[in-house]
Amino acid sequence: MKADIRVALAGNPNTGKSTLFNVLTGLNQKIGNFPGVTVDKKVGYTKLPDGRIAEIVDLPGTYSLYPKSQDESIVFSVLADRANALSPDLVIVILDASNLKRNLLLYSQVADLKIPVIIALNMMDLANKSGIVIDVDLFAKTLGVQVVPIAARKQEGIDELKTAITYANKIALQEDSIDVRSIAPQLIDSISRELNIDNPYFALQLAHQHETLKFLTTEQSARIEELEKEHSFHTQKAQGSETIARYSAINELLYDTVKVPDTAQDETLSNKIDKVLTHKVFGFIIFFAILMFMFQAIFSWAAYPMELIDTAFVWIQNTLHKTLPAGPLVNLLADGIVAGLSGVMVFIPQIAILFAFISILEDTGYMSRVTFMMDKLMRKVGLNGKSVVPLIGGFACAVPSIMSTRTIENWKDRMITIMVTPLVTCSARLPVYTLLIALVVPNKNIWWVFNMQGLALTGMYVFSLVSAVVVAWVFKLILKSRERGYFIMELPVYRMPRWNNVAYSMYERSKSFVVQAGKVIIAVSIILWVMASYGPGDRFEKIDAKYKQPQYTQNISADQLSRDIATEKLENSYAGVLGHVIEPAIRPLGFDWKIGIALITSFAAREVFVGTMATIYSVNGSVDDIQSVQEKMHQAKNTQTGQPVFTFAVAFSLMMFYAFAMQCASTVAVVFRETKSWKWPAIQFAYMTVLAYVVSFVVYQLLR
Incomplete structure (x- = not known):
């Protein structure tokens, strides 16, 4: 599909960026890779009020333009390199209206690259509920950009955002966030002259990231390195100075435009829930109980639809044999293809239920709590706290889970995670387990609540996690590395799951499983x-x-x-x-x-x-x-x-x-x-x- 304008979505993790992408593009989206790397690229299309088609590119979530992983490095490469095939005409920076201070750091960096920007002030419903009052007009006037209040989960403000895209100025009008040149004036001037750059913040970013930027030639990167030594440039010190300056400007902006009631400072409902769900004892008991409920449901809820599918395939085989003339082709069709397919199709209900539960746990914010709880245990076996995300994701499929290890900065932690993730019970093992368990484990309840087959399946899932942890510990002793791993993760607030998203996830993942x-x-x-x-x-x-x-x-x-x-x-x-x-x-x-x-x-x-x-x-x-x-x-x-x-x-x-x-x-x-x-x-x-x-x-x- 040919687009008239390309729009990039940028934002911190957990700001609703992916939700907004799905709302804007609907089913009109595709997933590939960014050029030259294995990072997922989500691209979709939306129709604007004036009839034009906008291509929407969902950039990886990042807290700043200084990357700590391969995913995050993509953001600056796409935004800064005007020769990049995905270079946007416009950037929508998604901000969490209930947590503006942290979100505005990324916005201020993107704005200083002088790319036209629109701010989507997301989660306005939560901000209003908390009593946070934002003077949107003054906020927009101070920054010099369009600011559109939205609630992506409720699809509120989406038409206004599309209108803002339609009439967005192709020339960046936003004010400078800080005096960038004052951070390293001589170096910025030298790089600007050498590379013919008219944007001081772009020049400063080249000083920080030139070793990893593929759009620079070897000679250009080497010359920037020489200039850094000539002007005694220290990248960490410069980043520190920049961050302090940006937060100083952010504080002034928020003081004038945002009013937070005293009650908003009190303990939030999410924090109260976390005291129970992330408790060092009760948290694990609750998590185990949720797993047991999941696998009980996989057996009990799926029984009737599985029986219908089973009966349907037996009927198809019978019909083929009775209506078609006997011979090798009929036998191949009935006893080969149809019989083989029935062995997988019959498990669609169980696969769908598994993915529904995973989607609900992710959507509510509980999955993030699980990774937080498991962090301490992971460190004892030589893994990074971020390793929990691929391991938990392994319940669905090892392939995307292994791809998600790119967010792990430490080489040893990443390699161990890649090596043990396939041990976690994925959805492809589910048909094997449920079939064999149904053959030898009685379909009886104990204590009137727990189905023995469900308990056996729960045991296989828990066993897989324990196995992955034990094997990780062995790899910890074998692989050598001097790097230190660390775990930084934001816990999103608890929310009700979006049932249409859960249904879409069930459909898409089940279809993908069956097709593949x-x-x-x-x-x-x-x-x-x-x-x-x-x-x-x-x-x-x-x-x-x-x-x-x-x-x-x-x-x-x-x-x-x-x-x-x-x-x-x-x-x-x-x-x-x-x-x-x-x-x-x-x-x-x-x-x-x-x-x-x-x-x-x-x-x-x-x-x-x-x-x-x-x-x-x-x-x-x-x-x-x-x-x-x-x-x-x-x-x-x-x-x-x-x-x-x-x-x-x-x-x-x-x-x-x-x-x-x-x-x-x-x-x-x-x-x-x-x-x-x-x-x-x-x-x-x-x-x-x-x-x-x-x-x-x-x-x-x-x-x-």
């Missing part, structure tokens, strides 16, 4: 069906000839004969041969050759396990008796012992294997992209696979 998994599962299901339906040489012909002999046809019923033929053909198929090859290696874990095939296919993606089981048991089953994958696995018998294949010991051994093994090609790819080396994904794959085998072996031997 579906592509792999269809491909794997087709390959598996072919491998399970055909065998090497003349094995299948010999089996047919064997069972045509009188001792079989006269003494065995037609149904039993059909099942025996299908079972023997499956064992002699290409898939059966492959399974039998690896069976000796996995037999000590309690796995047979069919599970072995699922282990191999699910190295592409964990959720493929369920689709593989569905395909294998469909090929092995009768066309006249099509069942759900859970029923098939429940009835599966060991041909040698006659006992069920999926015993308590086998199921938990298998869950432990999936808890530790690196079975996700996307995660391997993103680790390579983030570390820019195959060394780290190779180490990660090796240690996780070994750990999976050892733990699975121990669990099976103890439980059998």
Whole structure:
């Protein structure tokens, strides 16, 4: 879509910047990467009152233009480099109306770059509720910019903001926030002359950041370095002087334009709630209780819709077999593709419920409290407090969680976080866990409240977090670094979740899960069906000839004969041969050759396990008796012992294997992209696979 004007959104974390972006752009947005880096770039489009189209770029949240992470460094690069493909015509700086003093630091820096600016005074509803009175007209007049009061969550003031964008002046009219030149007059003058710059604050920022700015040539960066030495420039001292000057100007502005009642200084409701939810004892108990409630809900709430989806796929398979002429293509469609897809589609309700809870916890502000509580524990195992964000995010998916480690400045902390994040139970493991738990754990309540299956699932999630922490401690002893990590995080006020946002999150993430998994599962299901339906040489012909002999046809019923033929053909198929090859290696874990095939296919993606089981048991089953994958696995018998294949010991051994093994090609790819080396994904794959085998072996031997 071609845009007439490009608008960048800038602001501190937790000011509602992303909410405003979503309100302005709706579904008309896309996510990519900023050029040359792996930082997420969110771009969307909105229609202005005069009919023009505005491209909205959501810049990473930052407290100032002095970056402390890769994400934050993007902000200055985009704003300052006029040759950048994303260079904006206009910047909207989002300020939290209830916390202006902190927010105005970033605004004053952006304004001094002399880019046209509009201020979106967000969360006006909360400021009004707290009794904070802002003289918006005087505020705008003093700064020399348009100021638009909004409440993005309630979609108030959005039309006024679009009107302000429409009539924004393309020439920066804002007043200088401070006398920038006085901070380092000789150096600023020298850089301005050498690089032909007419903005003193731009020149000062080049002095601070020239080593990391890609739009400067090597010669220009080297020359700035020479000028710094010539004028005895100390970057930290200059930053300190600038910050003091800016806050002095901010204090004067707020004194004239903002009236805060005495009652606003009292303890806020959020602080009162935090005394309970972040308590050093009760906080962890409450967090654990919330986790238990989540996983109880995942089992109980999803039961009915899962049953409907299950029944629908069984009906589809039956219908295909009855209405279409028998043959390999129909078998491929019904027993390969449809059966494989049913194994994942049936878990959509559970995936949606998981993402709904995660979205609610993030939206209310509680997730930030969890990271705050876990900070002290993280430090003891060698992690940064910021590591908690990727670890908690790992409940949904390891890929974006690993990408979010860019906010961790310390190299060692970041590497350890990347290495252990895949251990946290992600949504792809959920279908595997719920299927196996449903097979071996009774669906009973204890103490009339706790469902045993929900408790088992809770245990797997808690176990994954504990495992990640223990492995992080081991990496702390192995990896060496002299850098010191630190944790700075603002706790947002508690808010009611935006239910439309929760619904959108459920839809988007569930769709993404199904689309990404579906592509792999269809491909794997087709390959598996072919491998399970055909065998090497003349094995299948010999089996047919064997069972045509009188001792079989006269003494065995037609149904039993059909099942025996299908079972023997499956064992002699290409898939059966492959399974039998690896069976000796996995037999000590309690796995047979069919599970072995699922282990191999699910190295592409964990959720493929369920689709593989569905395909294998469909090929092995009768066309006249099509069942759900859970029923098939429940009835599966060991041909040698006659006992069920999926015993308590086998199921938990298998869950432990999936808890530790690196079975996700996307995660391997993103680790390579983030570390820019195959060394780290190779180490990660090796240690996780070994750990999976050892733990699975121990669990099976103890439980059998």
